Amino acid sequence: DIVMTQSPDSLAVSLGERATINCRSSQSVLYSSNNKNYLAWYQQKPGQPPKLLISWASTRESGVPDRISGSGSGTDFTLTISSLQAEDVAVYYCQQHYGSPTFGQGTKVEIK
Amino acid sequence: EVQLVESGGGLVQPGGSLRLSCAASGFTLSNYGMNWVRQTPVKGLEWISYISNTGGTIYYADSVKGRFTISRDYAKNSLYLIMNSLRIEDTALYYCVRDVCGGSSCFYDSWGQGTQVAVSS
Numbered sequence: 001d002i003v004m005t006q007s008p009d010s011l012a013v014s015l016g017e018r019a020t021i022n023c024r025s026s027q028s029v030l031y032s033s034n035n036k037n038y039l040a041w042y043q044q045k046p047g048q049p050p051k052l053l054i055s056w057a058s059t060r061e062s063g064v065p066d067r068i069s070g071s072g073s074g075t076d077f078t079l080t081i082s083s084l085q086a087e088d089v090a091v092y093y094c095q096q097h098y099g100s101p102t103f104g105q106g107t108k109v110e111i112k
Numbered sequence: 113e114v115q116l117v118e119s120g121g122g123l124v125q126p127g128g129s130l131r132l133s134c135a136a137s138g139f140t141l142s143n144y145g146m147n148w149v150r151q152t153p154v155k156g157l158e159w160i161s162y163i164s165n166t167g168g169t170i171y172y173a174d175s176v177k178g179r180f181t182i183s184r185d186y187a188k189n190s191l192y193l194i195m196n197s198l199r200i201e202d203t204a205l206y207y208c209v210r211d212v213c214g215g216s217s218c219f220y221d222s223w224g225q226g227t228q229v230a231v232s233s
Contacts, residue, residue: 040219049207049223050157061221093157097218100173101147103157 002026002096006104012112019081021107023094028074031098038098041070041079044106045090053092054079086111114138114222116208121227128198132227134191134208141189142166145211147220148182148193150204150229158204161193162217171217176202198231205229 003026013019029038037057042050052061054070057077067082081088089111094104120132132148148161161182162171170182181194191208206229210222 038218042220049225050220051223052212052219052221055212055219095157095219097213097216100171101159101217103159105156 001102002029002099004094004096004102004104006092006094006107008107009105010108010110012110013081013084014112015086016083017112019084019088019109021079021092021094021109023072023077023079023104025075025077025096025098027098029096029098030074037073037077038096039070039072039077040095040097042093042095043088043090044093050093081109084109084111114210116210116222116224118206118208118224118227121206121229123230123232124198125233126198126200126231128231129194129196130198130229132193132195132206132208132229134193134224136189136191136208136210139210141184141191142186145169145214145217146182146184146191147209147211147217148180148191149207149209149220149223150202151207151226152204155204159217162211163191164216165214169215195229198229200231203229203231 007022039057041054044050058070091106115137117135145164160173163182179197183192205226207226208224209220
């Protein structure tokens, strides 16, 4: 299985500041035939199921604020919240679907 | 509005069985691949099974292969997971999850609220 490793495990950011979450896969999740990265990002708030934010590493889902963005390719990916808002407090997960789907361990984002 | 409502969880002894159900509304289940994903505080999120929109393609994680069976009922617009030979490590919150892609498990745009399964003697 492809192992997904996120860093850091948690971070505290001041309101309005940038939050950056990293995700590394144990092997490339870039499918060469279509040049797509098989990588998604989710947000999970307490007591709720995960919510899809980003697909194909950088495609924002409908309704997701544009302060949230995804980037990266191959084995290294980043989720960026450009200006942290109170409603962004959550745990964020990356997930690959290049092989049998696997998730990162999660990164908890809090307000400093 | 898309809704997925799981049921059937509960407390069961090791070696026992459970049948989870997922009632879908707001969309036609036969148009989508569906998955079961489970979550624990220790292991996090774990994909465990996928069934294609036609039911012709089914995948399982190695951790449940041979013990769990996924199925769907088009008439009832429902998804099921039959879990046999349950182990303590199967204790988790089980989510019914809608797949975006066709053909294989991909990423997931709709999740139920989950049903809790506890395996304990």
